[in-house]
Amino acid sequence: MYAPSTRPVVLDPHGAANACTHCDARAHSVCNAVPDSDVARLAAIAVVTTAQPGTTLIQEGDPASHFVNISAGTVRMYKLLPDGRRQITGFAGVGHFLGLAVSSTYAFSAEAIDTVRYCRFSRARLHTLLDDYPAMEKRLLEIASTELVAAQDQMLLLGRKTARERLASFLMLQSRQGVMCQSPRGRFVLPMSRGDIADYLGLTIETVSRTITKLRSEGYIDVPSATEIAIKAPAALEGLALGNA
Amino acid sequence: MYAPSTRPVVLDPHGAANACTHCDARAHSVCNAVPDSDVARLAAIAVVTTAQPGTTLIQEGDPASHFVNISAGTVRMYKLLPDGRRQITGFAGVGHFLGLAVSSTYAFSAEAIDTVRYCRFSRARLHTLLDDYPAMEKRLLEIASTELVAAQDQMLLLGRKTARERLASFLMLQSRQGVMCQSPRGRFVLPMSRGDIADYLGLTIETVSRTITKLRSEGYIDVPSATEIAIKAPAALEGLALGNA
DNA sequence: CGGTCACTTGATCGTCTTCAATACCAGTGG
DNA sequence: CCACTGGTATTGAAGACGATCAAGTGACCG
Structure with a gap:
């Protein structure tokens, strides 16, 4: 076809x-x-x-x-x-x-x-x-x-959010978009590399990697493999994305 | 009327x-x-x-x-x-x-x-x-x-440009928009405060002020008053905006 | 004048970058 | 089966850029 x-x-x-x-x-x-x-x-x-x-x-x-x-x-x-x-x-x-x-x-x-x-x-x-x-x-x-609305959100992210908040925002966004297709609750695949994520969030690969590691060690997320993410505390992560410490 | x-x-x-x-x-x-x-x-x-x-x-x-x-x-x-x-x-x-x-x-x-x-x-x-x-x-x-196109340019600015490049980009943009109304070549009025500029460029007031001072002392621009800007070297400033040192 | 407010300038601090090394994973061929 | 390779991700240490904190300047206005 x-x-x-x-x-x-x-x-x-x-x-x-x-x-x-x-x-x-x-x-x-x-x-x-x-x-x-x-x-x-x-x-x-x-x-x-x-x-x-x-x-x-x-x-x-x-x-x-x-x-x-x-x-x-x-x-x-x-x-x-x-x-x-x-x-x-x-x-x-x-x-x-x-x-x-x-x-x-x-x-x-x-x-x-x-x-x-x-x-x-x-x-x-x-x-x-x-x-x-x-x-x-x-x-x-x-x-x-x-x-346009998405672009404005992204400007807020790039201009005013910390690395931690950027990653939290990004992961929440991906989980929302992934939900349509992926099966397990709050779990999804990232098709893009760390380099892509860095260039999307206005950071470096190293900062992205470090920050993901930190979010994992703090129990917000699970990282079964480099391309898979499971969000363990969606509400808390959403809070992070909006600047709640 | x-x-x-x-x-x-x-x-x-x-x-x-x-x-x-x-x-x-x-x-x-x-x-x-x-x-x-x-x-x-x-x-x-x-x-x-x-x-x-x-x-x-x-x-x-x-x-x-x-x-x-x-x-x-x-x-x-x-x-x-x-x-x-x-x-x-x-x-x-x-x-x-x-x-x-x-x-x-x-x-x-x-x-x-x-x-x-x-x-x-x-x-x-x-x-x-x-x-x-x-x-x-x-x-x-x-x-x-x-x-949307403008928003994408702004994302590039916020995610990847230095303070210097952001100010150069901003001043060039304002000069282009000001040209329609303002009289003298390359000279225009900024209606917004330093705080507004800072929040537009993802910087602080202090960094905006310092960077404008620096651009002035380097001869790229003139600053007759806090709200007025005259661009003395448009081509060089455009170069700065695009990352040419 | 004394007050306010915006802007400028200075000194210190912290986050993220940069540079560098190491770990990991999939694929390939000995 | 295991060594070798290339690419990607992670981790570590040092450095830089811009933020923060703080003081000083100048313009406008009652």
Whole structure:
């Protein structure tokens, strides 16, 4: 059904329509603004692609010719300074929509963290669709607003929180997002490396590692493996995230 | 023409229509999506208000019942931690639009820095207008996207730049925005206090003050008075902002 | 003038960074 | 089965940048 590699699968309208109808991301995404009956039109302009870990989906400064919708995996969005310092502005998982831009070029880069399946839409084609589905436009505004709220939270974190509070905030956020997919209560997998976490929280790898170790030794969390986290005291950790000592 | 105090001036359609037609903010704002001929409809739902310095226009957590459009003055948007730490997420000047929210409550607060004149629109009423003017909806999406790009830049600043680089970035940004209104080349007025700048850049008042002094003594800028800045070496300062030593 | 308030300047302190070494884990090949 | 390798994570010690605490300056205003 889906393309196993980077080969697009768009030319068979029925197959493609099914691809959209049964897409894991559809429920959480822009696409749900299009009714099932018309989903073929959406499918007709979507190019389904798979990206291996480390692949660049969007490159800062490139012409903003496409939108991207994630249907599996996790992506990191980031900006770089000329000397290589990196700030990760967010992680995008299933259902997330990338590529909103005012100017003609992308303002950030996006890379696959693990194996990522996604749909590419030509900007121009999606815009013509938008005229027929005002609900979709409203949905885009909703998405942009949500991102804006998240960005403001992140500014508060980066500007005013301590390393400890940043990690607490981050782990609580991940646990909330992980809950949808992961099974055991309060336990989840971090798809990103310590380096990614550091560049997301405005810290160094060492500080992230030390702080996680400390939170573990204090009984807030369990760390079964480097990529797994279990939150043992969610309320207390949420308190930490908000600055309660 | 405009209300001199907090008294709304909406009931005279012709007066109100003129208020919108000749509004300083119209050219830069959402309102330019509405044609001159229909501007009365916009004016009919706008409540023009004046806020004294320090007044709260929007309170984080309150029901998000209104949109706000600034027609004169400057506003600071911010978020607080329970213990009082503050992060200013942005400054909004003439033409800026506030109040985008997904949830039913505002995600941030907004206060007048100087005397601010603004229009309030009921969320519900503006939404009905939006159905008649899809261009206005597009404009809102554009605005949200622009804000998002600015937010990402600010995350890079807060997470990865030094105090020196933050001040350089901030001054360059202010000079760009000031250019529209201020007369002499590269010279402008900062409407906000050192404390506001500090809370915007994730620093303390002392560090802001010291860093400005240093930039002055190094010949990058002139500081005729505490609220005035003249940029003497724009290119070099832009370089600083991007990390060139 | 005396008061307040914002800003500036100075001295000390602490958190996080930097530099460096070690541990760990998965994969590969002897 | 175990040594070897490369990459990632952890831990340790020293250092730096910005925060904190504290005093001093200047402008505005009754």
